[in-house]
Amino acid sequence: MKRFTLxxxxxxxxxxxxxxxxxxxxLQVDLTLASDYRTRGISQTQNDPAxxxxxxxxxxxxxxxxxxxxxVDFGLDLKTRQEVDYYxxxxxxxxxxxxxxAGYVKYAYPKESQFNQSEVYAILGAYGFKLAAYYSDDAxxxxxxxxDILYSYVSYxxxxxxxxxxxxxxxxxxxxxxxxxxxxxESTEDYHEWEAKLTRDFLGVTWGVAYVDTDLSESECASYYxxxxxxxxxxxxxxxxxx
Numbered sequence: 001m002k003r004f005t006l007x008x009x010x011x012x013x014x015x016x017x018x019x020x021x022x023x024x025x026x027l028q029v030d031l032t033l034a035s036d037y038r039t040r041g042i043s044q045t046q047n048d049p050a051x052x053x054x055x056x057x058x059x060x061x062x063x064x065x066x067x068x069x070x071x072v073d074f075g076l077d078l079k080t081r082q083e084v085d086y087y088x089x090x091x092x093x094x095x096x097x098x099x100x101x102a103g104y105v106k107y108a109y110p111k112e113s114q115f116n117q118s119e120v121y122a123i124l125g126a127y128g129f130k131l132a133a134y135y136s137d138d139a140x141x142x143x144x145x146x147x148d149i150l151y152s153y154v155s156y157x158x159x160x161x162x163x164x165x166x167x168x169x170x171x172x173x174x175x176x177x178x179x180x181x182x183x184x185x186e187s188t189e190d191y192h193e194w195e196a197k198l199t200r201d202f203l204g205v206t207w208g209v210a211y212v213d214t215d216l217s218e219s220e221c222a223s224y225y226x227x228x229x230x231x232x233x234x235x236x237x238x239x240x241x242x243x
Contacts, residue, residue: 034238041193041214043230080112165199180220
């Protein structure tokens with residue numbers, strides 16, 4: 001069963017965490033170990049751990065480009081074990097509290113190129129809130145044909161006491177074609193997903209724990225992804241480092 005690819009990261013560059021190369025360019029490197037690779041609510045590793053790394057080249061104008069990779073496991077005897085994302089965009093900091101991030105990302109899956117797809121995205125940030133949209137017109141549906149997908153979310157991020165960070169997100173994946181079938185035979189073109197995450201910096205790294213869930217039933221999940229448990233609620237622990 002073919003599945004659509006998913007964006008793993010928010011791609012807004014943070015120059016304050018990057019290594020300065022010269023007056024105009026800096027480099028940000030991100031490393032993460034996680035108990036599951038969940039993106040848009042769906043496990044990309046059959047609920048198993050993931051090791052992830054990314055590098056972003058930043059320009060003082062706000063332009064940036066980079067690459068990100070993670071191990072994946074889609075089961076069903078599929079050969080790919082890696083996702084590689086190539087992205088480029090522009091980050092504009094209008095004020096200390098308002099920003100805009102827009103760009104393009106290409107997802108690649110070695111040995112299973114039928115999953116490859118691209119997206120354009122825009123993320124508006126204001127006073128801890130983010131409103132984002134990602135659009136693809138070359139995703140694959142269950143019949144192996146290309147279709148449109150619009151993923152959108154609203155999120156909020158704030159600092160809690162004792163230097164704990166809180167991130168909340170609610171998103172919707174909207175497909176052009178019916179993608180999910182219930183046990184009664186009814187189909188739907190979309191689903192909703194949400195995440196609540198706590199983070200804290202300690203010993204030079206960022207520790208995180210997140211609760212992730214979707215509104216897909218077991219039968220709806222299995223009808224497209226081939227398994228009943230990759231869409232269900234779970235806790236994800238992570239440790240990450242950016243420099």
